[in-house]
Amino acid sequence: MVPSEDSILTNLRRGALEYCVLASLREGEAYGFDIARRLVADGVLMGGEGTLYPLLARLRKAGLVSTSWQESDAGPPRRYYAITDDGARALDTFRRAWTSFRDAVDLTLEGPR
Amino acid sequence: MVPSEDSILTNLRRGALEYCVLASLREGEAYGFDIARRLVADGVLMGGEGTLYPLLARLRKAGLVSTSWQESDAGPPRRYYAITDDGARALDTFRRAWTSFRDAVDLTLEGPR
DNA sequence: CTGGGTACCATGCGTCGCATGGTAGCAGGA
DNA sequence: TCCTGCTACCATGCGACGCATGGTACCCAG
Numbered sequence: 615m616v617p618s619e620d621s622i623l624t625n626l627r628r629g630a631l632e633y634c635v636l637a638s639l640r641e642g643e644a645y646g647f648d649i650a651r652r653l654v655a656d657g658v659l660m661g662g663e664g665t666l667y668p669l670l671a672r673l674r675k676a677g678l679v680s681t682s683w684q685e686s687d688a689g690p691p692r693r694y695y696a697i698t699d700d701g702a703r704a705l706d707t708f709r710r711a712w713t714s715f716r717d718a719v720d721l722t723l724e725g726p727r
Numbered sequence: 728m729v730p731s732e733d734s735i736l737t738n739l740r741r742g743a744l745e746y747c748v749l750a751s752l753r754e755g756e757a758y759g760f761d762i763a764r765r766l767v768a769d770g771v772l773m774g775g776e777g778t779l780y781p782l783l784a785r786l787r788k789a790g791l792v793s794t795s796w797q798e799s800d801a802g803p804p805r806r807y808y809a810i811t812d813d814g815a816r817a818l819d820t821f822r823r824a825w826t827s828f829r830d831a832v833d834l835t836l837e838g839p840r
Numbered sequence: 841c842t843g844g845g846t847a848c849c850a851t852g853c854g855t856c857g858c859a860t861g862g863t864a865g866c867a868g869g870a
Numbered sequence: 871t872c873c874t875g876c877t878a879c880c881a882t883g884c885g886a887c888g889c890a891t892g893g894t895a896c897c898c899a900g
Contacts, residue, residue: 624888624889625888627887627888628886628887628888629886629887631887631888632887660888661888661889661890662888662889662890664888664889664890664891664892665887665888665889665890668887668888668889669887669888672887686896686897688896688897688898689895689896689897689898690895690896690897691896
């Protein structure tokens with residue numbers, strides 16, 4: 615009856631995960647498998663690869679990231695992702711929405727005492 | 728191309744809204760229309776009634792709230808919702824998931840500088 | 841030449857917020 | 871009386887997104 619912490623996290627990720635990936639690209643371009651390793655590692659933001667590639671495809675279609683193929687020393691070629699100007703603007707918009715949402719949830723959880 | 732702040736909020740609400748309603752019931756039982764007024768008022772946590780009643784039905788089916796009909800002085804009878812012990816436990820679980828998720832997002836957004 | 845690691849992608853499912861619209865009781869004014 | 875409007879509840883269908891699953895292809899070690 616009472617949901618597990620994992621299923622709760624699954625729902626919370628909705629809509630935020632996308633922008634966390636965008637934010638992680640501010641430091642410079644990266645390729646999918648590497649992003650997956652980083653975000654899966656903390657166990658909170660992402661569950662597995664199956665989530666990442668459709669997400670990156672959406673970002674690309676929306677023009678929020680640009681991509682380029684690069685050869686790899688070991689293994690198949692990699693598709694590198696870089697944030698675009700539109701992506702940076704979207705990230706700013708998200709940051710505003712996130713802070714107000716986060717504060718509203720925190721306030722509701724703490725209660726008016 | 729760049730999504731609106733509203734559509735971002737719509738996705739963020741996923742999974743959190745449910746527990747915000749639960750949290751608002753800690754102060755005592757309440758009926759649907761009143762909960763809706765409160766949560767719609769701040770414009771961040773909920774969009775409209777259409778969201779609330781299916782949500783309350785889910786909470787009831789999951790046993791996280793109990794309900795009772797009470798007559799009203801003015802207007803139709805009201806269905807009052809009260810949080811159950813299972814509901815309180817679920818709320819605790821959510822609070823743990825939320826804080827770790829919130830911190831992970833905040834960290835990603837701020838970046839490692 | 842075969843196993844395992846790297847790297848990418850497609851498909852289908854379930855859930856949940858939301859838009860929309862509908863039912864019903866009561867009050868007050870024309 | 872009738873009718874407009876508020877209160878209060880509920881059902882239905884859609885769309886988006888995270889995820890599970892599985893598949894392809896490249897390269898190196900043994």
